[in-house]
Amino acid sequence: MKSFNAVFVARYKQFVRNRGALFFSFIFPIIFILLFGWAFQNMGTQTFKVGIADEGSPRTASYITQGLESVLIPNNQKEFQTQSGTLTDLLASLKSGNLDAVIDIPAGMDTLGPGQSNDIQVYYDSSLMANQQTLIPAIYQVTNAIDQKLGGYTPTIGLVEKSVQSHQLRYIDFLLPGILGMTLMFIGIQGGLPIIQQRQAHIIKRLGSTPLRRSMLVIGDVAFRLIVVLLSAALIILVGRLVFNVAMVGSWLKLFGMVLLGSLVFVNLSYLIAAFVKTQESAIPIINIVNLPMMILSGTFFNVGNMPAFIEPIVKILPLTYLNDALRQIMVAGTPLYSMTTDIIVLAGWAIFTLGITIRFFRWD
Amino acid sequence: MPDIVVEVKDLFKTYGNVKAVNGINFNIIKGEIFGMLGPNGAGKSTTVEIIEGLRSADKGSVTVLGIDISKDTRAVKERIGVQSQSPALFPDLKVKEIINFFRSLYTKSAPTSEIVKIASLQESQDILFRNLSGGQQQRLSVAVAFVNDPEIVILDEPTTGLDPQARRAMWDVIENFRSRGKTVLLTTHYMDEAQRLCDRIAIMDYGQIIALDSPHRLIESNIKEGAIQFRMKKYPGDDAVANIPEVSKVIKEGDDVVVYTNNIPSVISGLLGLASQQSAELSELSVRQATLEDVFLKLTGKRIRD
Numbered sequence: 001m002k003s004f005n006a007v008f009v010a011r012y013k014q015f016v017r018n019r020g021a022l023f024f025s026f027i028f029p030i031i032f033i034l035l036f037g038w039a040f041q042n043m044g045t046q047t048f049k050v051g052i053a054d055e056g057s058p059r060t061a062s063y064i065t066q067g068l069e070s071v072l073i074p075n076n077q078k079e080f081q082t083q084s085g086t087l088t089d090l091l092a093s094l095k096s097g098n099l100d101a102v103i104d105i106p107a108g109m110d111t112l113g114p115g116q117s118n119d120i121q122v123y124y125d126s127s128l129m130a131n132q133q134t135l136i137p138a139i140y141q142v143t144n145a146i147d148q149k150l151g152g153y154t155p156t157i158g159l160v161e162k163s164v165q166s167h168q169l170r171y172i173d174f175l176l177p178g179i180l181g182m183t184l185m186f187i188g189i190q191g192g193l194p195i196i197q198q199r200q201a202h203i204i205k206r207l208g209s210t211p212l213r214r215s216m217l218v219i220g221d222v223a224f225r226l227i228v229v230l231l232s233a234a235l236i237i238l239v240g241r242l243v244f245n246v247a248m249v250g251s252w253l254k255l256f257g258m259v260l261l262g263s264l265v266f267v268n269l270s271y272l273i274a275a276f277v278k279t280q281e282s283a284i285p286i287i288n289i290v291n292l293p294m295m296i297l298s299g300t301f302f303n304v305g306n307m308p309a310f311i312e313p314i315v316k317i318l319p320l321t322y323l324n325d326a327l328r329q330i331m332v333a334g335t336p337l338y339s340m341t342t343d344i345i346v347l348a349g350w351a352i353f354t355l356g357i358t359i360r361f362f363r364w365d
Numbered sequence: 366m367p368d369i370v371v372e373v374k375d376l377f378k379t380y381g382n383v384k385a386v387n388g389i390n391f392n393i394i395k396g397e398i399f400g401m402l403g404p405n406g407a408g409k410s411t412t413v414e415i416i417e418g419l420r421s422a423d424k425g426s427v428t429v430l431g432i433d434i435s436k437d438t439r440a441v442k443e444r445i446g447v448q449s450q451s452p453a454l455f456p457d458l459k460v461k462e463i464i465n466f467f468r469s470l471y472t473k474s475a476p477t478s479e480i481v482k483i484a485s486l487q488e489s490q491d492i493l494f495r496n497l498s499g500g501q502q503q504r505l506s507v508a509v510a511f512v513n514d515p516e517i518v519i520l521d522e523p524t525t526g527l528d529p530q531a532r533r534a535m536w537d538v539i540e541n542f543r544s545r546g547k548t549v550l551l552t553t554h555y556m557d558e559a560q561r562l563c564d565r566i567a568i569m570d571y572g573q574i575i576a577l578d579s580p581h582r583l584i585e586s587n588i589k590e591g592a593i594q595f596r597m598k599k600y601p602g603d604d605a606v607a608n609i610p611e612v613s614k615v616i617k618e619g620d621d622v623v624v625y626t627n628n629i630p631s632v633i634s635g636l637l638g639l640a641s642q643q644s645a646e647l648s649e650l651s652v653r654q655a656t657l658e659d660v661f662l663k664l665t666g667k668r669i670r671d
Binding site for chain 1: 417418419439442447449453454455456457458466467469
């Protein structure tokens, strides 16, 4: 126990005095979250700007305006902004891209009797996906509700609200689990550097002449890295929650288990690298060769479902793909790429494979 | 009957086709400073590393403090202190932290302050290892070998890279340790160090021990003569020099020629005659008593520093 403490404390002190390790474990993921979170804040939670041209039916116009503005998304951002004006001006704004749609309300709408009908016109760019998927259905639902009201039924704005609140992940919801997965990878793989350095400088050889067991050296090292991983995960979840209101919807226990399993894969991978790479100078580029493609191809920043076909086989063997997928399912109930069982089996397979190769080839001297 | 603390019997170790250690036997006695000398690649380091439990022998046995090193390595490691040739320790830890790290690896340990004193780093306890000078790093590396208050300390070139003052301080540390009845095994490149410190010296070459005795007796039994050392431009060759009457041995090492003889005046006049006959220029002529360095040169044909 005394020697475990010694190894753990030594590892801790070296870690906190190493700016690079601190940066990659704590600062880097937070920078990514803030940067991408803010830059793509409107992705998936687009604010639709709708122009309302009232040509003589103020009551209908105000119903539609209120109806649209009361459509909410989960974190209480307005999804629709309205602005009124003349049809000509609003259409000009639509063409220049300042508006997403223009609703033209003709005169006489306020005074329609039962059984009578009149059309309102909706102008929009039908080539934009977001318009077809969200904007137009929302407008239809608002006008339906108003129809009912005009037809003498009780208005139910709540109904409109509910139907538009269909589960839609914001980009930040998608991103956060990916950043967590990426950080587990960084901490795991970079964490192998001290071993390579100490072996290269013959420090490990010197430790070999003391009663310290090699296994204790590994246990202390791995235990420390797991603590760093858990702290970093907590920080990522906290920043996601406080800054972007990303709710953790799944079980904490499952998340904990998945974080440990994912970390194990990458810690093993770092020992595997140390088994084949003898110097710090060659280790750094090799670590980058392992890290960077995984960071990009494993669905950290965007959905790998839309990848070109020739990249797909690569995506399918990378462990981070499965870790990101599993974390996304657990944390924000993201759409699964694979079943949870598949994710766990592939990650466990990676952990066993890397451990086996490491045991076969790793040398302490 | 003296206490034997290290017993090496019939030791063999081969790497590929290189016989690093080729059948050696020796004992180290409690309370002595035992030196190992030899050119690079002679097998010193391999021998020392087998005694430390870092490598296993192909054949033969090593018993340290009565324990077979191949059977209970950890028990031996608890009771010996080891300084390795490479002085590197954790670069991002402070002096004090490194000492405490090593202290906690042993069941028994000396106080931190004592180790700091051995390293003469009282003023630098809170400095990161990476910021120490080369000499300070070397001193700490040696001092850490004393961290478990060992019964035997094994030092691999302890004073390499130290300035003369620090070397002398390190010699004091080693002699002090010995005066407490403890045992030292050391390898060194410095002949004066070996001559000054060691009670007995083993000279190794090609994986074998070619001489083992006290420094005094090594010199006496190998070289009874005095030594004349010189350089000569247009050197006529060892044979021409050896033909001078009363020359017993000629060794040429680089530009230096060393001639051993019992009759120094006669050989010097012979040399002068040879020089004028060859119209060769004689320079840097010196006459001295034989030293350990001469023994080493005579036995291995090499200077210790290659």
